[in-house]
Amino acid sequence: MRIGVVTFPGSLDDTDAARAVTLAGGEAVRLWHADADLHGVAAVILPGGFSYGDYLRCGAIARFAPVMTEVIRAARGGMPVLGICNGFQILCEAHLLPGALVRNDHRRFACLDQRLRIERTATAWTHSYEIGAEITIPLKNGEGAYVADEVTLDALAAEGRVVARYLGGNPNGSRRDIAGVCDPTGRIVGLMPHPEHAVEPGFGPSTDGLAFFTSALRRTGSQ
């Protein structure tokens, strides 16, 4: 299965994301921000980093990149998309996910091994996890606080669209300890921590992140 990984100017984690896809058994296809073509991939990962220098707002310029026109079109047609960190910010700016990511409440860059609880497994990117699974993967962000109005937060909870929550302390001021959310179908997932940095023994705190990528490769018709 071919999974695309987009590189924007300022992407940092595109190579690690592609490597994670390969380690999970998939074929990683590098996609370029200025090329409005998904080259036939079955899913897309928007990686972490600082696309376009985080100018204006994180993800605000990337959302209008030529490749994003095709990502948004395909995502609305049911193609799975995973946005990690800056990719999550881009998905929010593109209105594919609700809410926004703002500066950490404590104003410092957060870089740590973060515990999470997987709260929704009915997604294209988490169905290989057990519901309630506790995992530890790296978190590194300056603007990772998830915010949305109370009505939206209540709706996300009621519809079971919180994919993961922070455990052992909230690292950035995210509302309701939210680390990741999904669209109503579970195909579009945004996550602030970095599963692609926890896929190989000896590198990172665990290999807990690998199941995000194997989930996408073992998609079933229902997701």
Next chain:
Amino acid sequence: MPRVVVEVMPKPELLDPQGAAVAAALARLGYAGTGAVRQGKRFEIEVADATPQALAGIRRAAAELLSNPVIEDVVSVDLLPERVAP
């Protein structure tokens, strides 16, 4: 060319860590009587003609690109008065 000024501010109900950092620095420097600070953005955009249509276009751009309505409010979109030559 005429210029349109767009001002964008973080929503009042959201924490503004940058503004809080500036407020703390002001207090540290001894600027007595200063309180809370909120930090926003100001854009100056050149337009070919200062027409109502041009202003309406900038208003749409302010909502689509210059601000994110989840976290920010567009507080003003105004034509910048031309500088008068001395």
